[in-house]
Amino acid sequence: MNAPAAHPQPSIDDLIARLSTLHSTRIDLSLDRMHRLLQQLDHPERKLAPVIHVAGTNGKGSTVAYLRAILEAAGLRVHVFTSPWLVRINESFRIGRKGGGVLVGDDELREVLEYCERVNAGAPLTFFEVKTAAAFCLFAQNPADVVLLEVGLGGRFDSTNVIEQPLASVLTPVSMDHMEFLGDTVAAIAGEKAAIIKRGVPAISAEQTAEAMAVIEAQAKRMHAPLFAAGEGWHVNVERGRLVYQDERGLMDLAAPKLFGRHQFDNAGLAIATLRTVDSLKIGAAAFEAGIVNAEWPARMQRLACGALADLGPPGCEIWLDGGHNAEGGRVVAAALGDLEERVSRPLVIIAGMMGNKDAAAFLANFAGLTRHIIAVPIPGADNAMPPDRLAAAARGLGMRVEIADGVEPALQALAKLAYEVPPRILITGSLYLAGPVLALNGTPPR
Template identity: 35%
Template sequence: MEEITTYDQALAFIHGRTRFKKIPTLKRMRLFLERLGNPQEGLNMIHITGTNGKGSTVAMTRDILGASGLRVGTFTSPFITRYNERMAIDGQPISDEDLTRIANRVAKVATVLDQELTEGGPTEFEIGTAIMFCYMNEQRPDLVILEVGIGGKWDSTNVIEAPLVTAITTVGYDHMRYLGDTYEQIASHKAGIIKEGAPLVIGHLPTSAREVVAQVAKAHHAKLYELGTDFDAPNVTPHALYPTVSYSGLGLHRAQFKLGLAGDYQVANAAVAITVSQLALAALGLPVLAKDVRRGLEESAWPARMEVVNDEPLMILDGAHNLPGVQALVQTIKDDFFDRQVYLEVAILADKQYELMLGELASLANVHLLVTHFAGPAASRPSADLGLAVKELATRYPVEYVPNWQLGIARLAQEAQGDDVIIITGSLYFVSEVRQFLLD
């Protein structure tokens, strides 16, 4: 193959790979990394999965550990503005030069595997994971936090053997085509990241999902730390956009921390992040200081998760991209904006449960709903036709349909008063487009 010498060539190579194979396996990924010299070995790692909340939990864990004096690498998905965001150290994305150089090295191995393997070489996500491991191996941060892409058991990140800590934030209905359509099936995929002897932290899970996870943890001698049982962090500032939690668990007792991330659903994520951070620090023989936890949580930021981009009227971007995510957003609106008029602009991918998601949003008496359309991340994943979906939707206020989302934002900006709230939501891909449009 030709040498990859430019950033655009690197991105074309990465995104030009197939996304999925017919039969899930980690053998291909392990062989791929072996040919690259096993760059994943010798790194301290934390592994986090969950239907929702894993990205925010990664961010808060990163910032707590960073405030504790550690240099922290992260691997996340999807990216919001640029691909480089997916692999970062202390929040700084990989440079274009490093990405290009490592992509060239990885591409040479992938091309050989394309010829050797009957099912073909690595997928797009496997390529990204390999580039990340090579980058982290070069940079040698104190810790690397890996966010699972989909599921856990067959995710390309699941080649690691001895993480310091693993975590499952939530289990809900999403990616059912790949993970199954029951809580038990989905939980079994997420429980695939549990490793022998590595402590496991879990958020609030449905009972049937928790039972699956607990069984796997027991079989792997992984000590289980469960939100509401082994640690807790109630919100002590109800109706505040930025919650303050009172955390008790492990070495901390009734320690109050204000969150830099907005939304009630971040309370449980913060509780998991604090617990994961304490366990990771303990594994490294380092102390846990409440002042470091406090600073990390206050300074934590994660784009497109209840992100405030304008103050008056209040405009928020929230990448609620599945039914559980929308249900969490609905609860935040009920708790924090019950006394205000809320204008929602919504676009959803066609492969999501968009009718149920719209039904949740339309159930709120103070919500004005505007549905729209966006291009979608690929031709195979288009935006849903919400104009048709809302025709039989029962709402207090008439639903508006504007096919051009930029015009939709302009319309809401005209309609909303100074003390109203505008929320853009429905898909992380959609919200990332809006974010670039508003903040560039």
């Protein structure tokens, strides 16, 4: 007699789709639902290794990547929670191991998500809240030395902001983004971000505008939190192509980051400042050097030197990928392209796709002095993506020559048919939600 057929487990994608129906809106910033669920889960957030909490507008992911690489180079086990993912949801959950962390496996992730679903029992909950609770459960079940926790959106009411006593609160540069949720001034947005600062816990800040820094300083003062700010408590500079960091404890002369762009020196400096501020973490100079050199973070000025997409463009071209999507993100990417142009001059083409709630003109204006050639593309599978014709209209308003293509692959194929005296430099940009499908198409997903 044949054994009964086993019921196939739902795919991770099916599970995500089901969990995403628990709340009528995708984003609803509040801590009430999170506190309720964590109580039902027996408070896994109170059973974590010491937490470093990171908020800000741009540079969060890169800063976390440097923190992880340095800590792992020092031999520590590091759990990491980041968002959004690019290709697979597993990227959001990195489990610390001796010798380097690993992305959570499908079976373990499915099990913890289904556990959170059962405990929640159908109550309203956003998917990001489920995801955060799952991360806390995973991290509580696996021993580690440090947890790196990246804010999803804002800070004050972000579901990660339930950690009462982190090791440190870290603030990357604050600028205009997600105004519909966080406010329409830099001061208002900085107030949301700075709300991760906890009483008596060291706060480490990147260089900020005067408006943002005033808010951060006021919050640190209210919380009696020591504040270590770039340009005051610590300094980072580029000298002869090397990263030179200095604080009251001394000077460090380190190799340049592998991640490209001047802004990556600043992100690396913020990570160094954080780890030198936390007295309980004894990090040697060799670990700082190794971490800065080896840190990787996909879709941040990432060169696609090989892969399926790399073979589609004009012969000899360079293809770069960056998930920048706001005005400040565009500024630092444009500066990085300027550095590339100084090294090797090439005509620049930008393939751009953006989400519908972004300011396309403010983003693209950064590139007006570098290129006049824009190709607008849709973002696959994103219902709230900006229509390419609307993106194209924003580019035309800046005096740029614009074409529309059905996707990144057709855009590259069209460029391959053009006659270039010098092979072009191609930047694919505008959204991390575009970067994910690009990495998948190229066959180079994050590891």
